[in-house]
Amino acid sequence: xxxxxxxxxxxxxxxxxxxxxxxxxxxxxxxxxxxxxxxxxxxxxxxxxxxxxxxxxxxxxxxxxxxxxxxxxxxxxxxxxxxxxxxxxxxxxxxxxxxxxxxxxxxxxxxxxxxxxxxxxxxxxxxxxxxxxxxxxxxxxxxxxxxxxxxxxxxxxxxxxxxxxxxxxxxxxxxxxxxxxxxxxxxxxxxxxxxxxxxxxxxxxxxxxxxxxxxxxxxxxxxxxxxxxxxxxxxxxxxxxxxxxxxxxxxxxxxxxxxxxxxxxxxxxxxxxxxxxxxxxxxxxxxxxxxxxxxxxxxxxxxxxxxxxxxxxxxxxxxxxxxxxxxxxxxxxxxxxxxxxxxxxxxxxxxxxxxxxxxxxxxxxxxxxxxxxxxxxxxx
Amino acid sequence: xxxxxxxxxxxxxxxxxxxxxxxxxxxxxxxxxxxxxxxxxxxxxxxxxxxxxxxxxxxxxxxxxxxxxxxxxxxxxxxxxxxxxxxxxxxxxxxxxxxxxxxxxxxxxxxxxxxxxxxxxxxxxxxxxxxxxxxxxxxxxxxxxxxxxxxxxxxxxxxxxxxxxxxxxxx
Numbered sequence: 398x399x400x401x402x403x404x405x406x407x408x409x410x411x412x413x414x415x416x417x418x419x420x421x422x423x424x425x426x427x428x429x430x431x432x433x434x435x436x437x438x439x440x441x442x443x444x445x446x447x448x449x450x451x452x453x454x455x456x457x458x459x460x461x462x463x464x465x466x467x468x469x470x471x472x473x474x475x476x477x478x479x480x481x482x483x484x485x486x487x488x489x490x491x492x493x494x495x496x497x498x499x500x501x502x503x504x505x506x507x508x509x510x511x512x513x514x515x516x517x518x519x520x521x522x523x524x525x526x527x528x529x530x531x532x533x534x535x536x537x538x539x540x541x542x543x544x545x546x547x548x549x550x551x552x553x554x555x556x557x558x559x560x561x562x563x564x565x566x567x568x569x570x571x572x573x574x575x576x577x578x579x580x581x582x583x584x585x586x587x588x589x590x591x592x593x594x595x596x597x598x599x600x601x602x603x604x605x606x607x608x609x610x611x612x613x614x615x616x617x618x619x620x621x622x623x624x625x626x627x628x629x630x631x632x633x634x635x636x637x638x639x640x641x642x643x644x645x646x647x648x649x650x651x652x653x654x655x656x657x658x659x660x661x662x663x664x665x666x667x668x669x670x671x672x673x674x675x676x677x678x679x680x681x682x683x684x685x686x687x688x689x690x691x692x693x694x695x696x697x698x699x700x701x702x703x704x705x706x707x708x709x710x711x712x713x714x715x716x717x718x719x720x721x722x723x724x725x726x727x728x729x730x731x732x733x734x735x736x737x738x739x740x741x742x743x744x745x746x747x748x749x750x751x752x753x754x755x756x757x758x759x760x761x762x763x764x765x766x767x768x769x770x771x772x773x774x775x776x777x
Numbered sequence: 778x779x780x781x782x783x784x785x786x787x788x789x790x791x792x793x794x795x796x797x798x799x800x801x802x803x804x805x806x807x808x809x810x811x812x813x814x815x816x817x818x819x820x821x822x823x824x825x826x827x828x829x830x831x832x833x834x835x836x837x838x839x840x841x842x843x844x845x846x847x848x849x850x851x852x853x854x855x856x857x858x859x860x861x862x863x864x865x866x867x868x869x870x871x872x873x874x875x876x877x878x879x880x881x882x883x884x885x886x887x888x889x890x891x892x893x894x895x896x897x898x899x900x901x902x903x904x905x906x907x908x909x910x911x912x913x914x915x916x917x918x919x920x921x922x923x924x925x926x927x928x929x930x931x932x933x934x935x936x937x938x939x940x941x942x943x944x945x946x947x948x
Contacts, residue, residue, distance in 0.1 A: 439908030446893070447917050610853065613832050613882025626853055632779035709805055711834070711849060711858075722834055724847065739834040739849075747885050776908060 404432060407758070411440050415518060415762040418772030422753075422765070429757045434750040438743075441776035449736035454480050454555060454703045457736070462549035464738065465774040467510055470503040470540070471716035472774075473553035478634055479712025479723035480555045483705040488635075488684050492557035494677040496635040498570070499543070499552060500714070501666040501673065505577070506536040507717035508659045508666075511769040515656055516588060518766040519597040525588055532580055535573050542566050555703060557683030567674070574670045581664055589660070598652040602752045602764035605650055612748040615741050616719025617662065618768060621647035621654040628715035640672045652767040659769075662717075704731055718742050718769055738777055742770040779851075782859040790827065794820055806847070806860035811873055814863055815900075818879040821850060821859075828852040829859060832880035835887060837894040839920045844871045844896055865896070875901040893918040 405426045410416035419440035425433040445464065449457045461476045462469040474496055481488070510533060513526030537547040543562045544552040552559050588594060604614070609622040619626055627644045629637040645661030647654030686703065705727040713722035719741030726735040745768050753761040788802030791809070798817055801808040809817055821829040829850035838845040848861040865871040875898035876883045885907060887898040892906040895916030906913065915922050 439906075439910075442908040444893075444917055447922075608881075610830050611881045613880065613886075624853065631856055632858075638778075711860075713833075720833065722849075724834060724836060724849070726838060735836075735838045737834070737836040737838075739836075743885060743889075744882060747882055 402428065409758070409761070411437075415765065416772075417514070417766070417770055418775075420765075420770065420772055420775065422749075422761070424753070424758065424761065426758070431753050431756060431758065431761055434753050434761070436746060436749060438746075438772070439776050441772050443777065445777045446736050446738060449733055451732060453731045454705070454733065457733070458553065458555075459549065459551050462551055463773060464740065464777055465716060465718065465721070465742070465771045466548055467771050468503050468507040468717050469548060469550045470499045470552060471714055472721065473550065474500060474635070475712060475714040475716070475721040476723050477553045477555050477712075478714060479710050479725045480703070480705065482710040482712050483708060483725055483727055484555070484686075484703070486556050486684050486686065488557060489681045490636075490678045491561075491680045492682045492684070493636040494673055495558050495562065495682060496553065497637060497640065497673045498670060498677070499540075499550075499558075500635070501669045502536045502539060502570075504717045505663055505666045505670075506533045508663050509533045511717065512584075512588070512656065512659050512663075515659075515763075515766045515769070516591075516594060518763055519594045521588070521591055521593050525584065528580075528587070529584065532573075532577065539566060539570055539573065542569065554683065556686050557681075561682045570670075570674055574667060574674060577667045577670075578664075581660075581667065584663075585660065589657075594656065595653070597760075597763055598656060598767070600649075600651055600653075601756055601760050602652040602655075602767060603650050604748055604752065608748065609650065612744075614719065614745045614748060616715065616717070616745065617645075617655055617658045618719065618745050620645060621658045622650035623648055628713055628720055632713065634712075634714055636673070636676075637669075639676065640669050642669050652763055655767040655769075704729060713739070716741060718771065718774070719745055721774075740774045740777060742768075742772075742774040743777075746770060746775065778856070780855075780857045782857050784860060787859045787861070791817055791821075800864075806862045808862045808864060811863050811865065814874045815876060815879060818848075818861075818876050821861075822879055826855075828854050829857075830880075832876070832882045832886075833858070835876070835883050835890065837890040837896050837918075839894065839918065841920060842866065844868075844894065846873050846890065846896060848876070870897065871895065872897045872899050874899050875904075877901055892916070895919060 407424050410421040411419040421437040423435040424431045445460045461472040465472045509529035513529040516525040541547050544550050604622050606622045606624050609619050625644045625646050642665045645658045647658050707729045709726040711724045713720050722739035724737040725733050728734040752764050783804045784806040785802045788799040788807035791798050795813050798813045799807050821827050829852050831851040831853055833849040833851045836847050843864045843866045846863050850859045887901050888907040890896050
């Protein structure tokens with residue numbers, strides 16, 4: 398018997414737990430196979446780029462927390478790096494190392510969430526996620542000690558960090574970093590050979606290296622495809638040129654490899670943290686901002702606002718999701734003339750329609766989960 | 778360590794292959810003419826020495842009298858970064874050739890620049906707004922957006938061409 402069928406459009410999201418926020422995928426189905434997918438986003442669009450043109454350089458730092466709210470420290474860092482490039486500010490040693498420590502703690506916390514939620518989507522229901530949240534909680538406690546906030550940290554400043562860490566931070570950080578390898582061993586035992594994850598994630602969502610480069614994806618997604626590209630190595634910032642670590646690279650470029658790369662990066666983060674805690678010197682945590690960039694006498698509206706020289710700068714860091722870049726143009730005024738965010742979550746979505754074409758709906762959810770988007774950063 | 782290729786240097790390389798393609802070369806970037814943009818980009822991508830296969834960032838800037846589209850290109854093997862720019866002086870209907878045929882990664886970024894800055898990318902396979910709805914008046918990243926005649930008029934048809942595209946009673 399021949400059955401008459403026709404394509405069927407299904408909206409996945411915007412309100413759906415698998416979309417990690419408010420993201421909508423309009424998929425056209427033929428039976429259970431996806432034949433076409435269209436991405437609809439912008440539900441969380443706040444036009445940060447426009448808002449930033451009305452605010453001083455320092456006032457813009459809190460916006461960067463609210464883009465990638467799972468990884469606020471690295472968002473802060475990318476922005477202040479771009480402004481420091483623009484002004485030519487040199488940082489004191491201790492501030493550099495504090496930035497490395499905060500970035501790596503944040504990477505571990507963010508990857509725990511990514512891996513835990515990904516396991517959830519595969520069907521390894523909540524146990525790994527809750528185990529990982531245990532360590533994430535301790536990292537957030539450290540952030541709270543350092544800056545008073547757990548998620549929207551607003552910790553980095555142009556020329557350093559907002560304040561030095563309190564006396565109890567270092568012992569607590571040492572204790573945590575000592576404990577993390579043991580916890581990682583537990584996760585690996587729990588997840589790497591998990592029958593459910595293997596069955597759900599191997600061989601789907603394959604992105605070949607040439608295609609990954611052409612699509613401009615970055616971060617674990619690019620490395621899972623076998624391209625050893627990491628901004629921390631390629632364009633070192635803060636004190637990353639002084640620490641020793643390996644770039645985790647995948648071979649097949651499938652969903653399982655992205656998961657493996659994240660697990661391996663968590664191990665590398667611990668390695669960086671161990672070195673950074675040992676090597677951190679004492680001293681000031683904030684540079685003196687050169688007076689030439691400060692308005693002499695001061696305009697009445699913003700008397701001591703930073704006024705970078707006319708020009709443009711592109712600053713970038715490796716966030717847990719990929720290359721986050723800020724392209725900032727200064728016209729010599731107290732607010733940026735143009736403030737562009739190169740957001741990794743947004744650009745990593747570029748190959749999504751081709752990755753989900755031909756797979757079933759449950760596989761599409763796993764593929765989307767493996768990209769690890771944060772909608773605050775996609776929509777900005 | 779990434780070497781930032783000066784605009785003067787990249788302009789010299791482009792001039793060797795396409796004479797007359799570079800309008801202006803400053804240390805911050807090489808300004809190209811729009812008519813050879815796609816050819817130059819293809820050359821920069823395929824030349825084994827330059828090898829700019831990775832488009833880091835594509836964005837647009839409103840300079841009041843003209844729009845600039847800025848391309849940040851990365852060579853992964855040589856670890857070099859270069860900046861290209863094109864300018865368009867038409868404020869009513871600014872148009873720049875699309876580079877999606879060169880780097881597929883430009884797809885969403887060109888849609889973003891079209892959405893927020895209103896630049897049309899000729900040859901883009903699917904040039905639709907990406908964050909705002911199709912009925913949104915104006916392009917908010919333009920410097921004159923708040924002074925638009927008639928002000929801002931949200932609440933028009935949201936997703937034209939989609940069944941039930943108009944959401945009743947919602948902005």
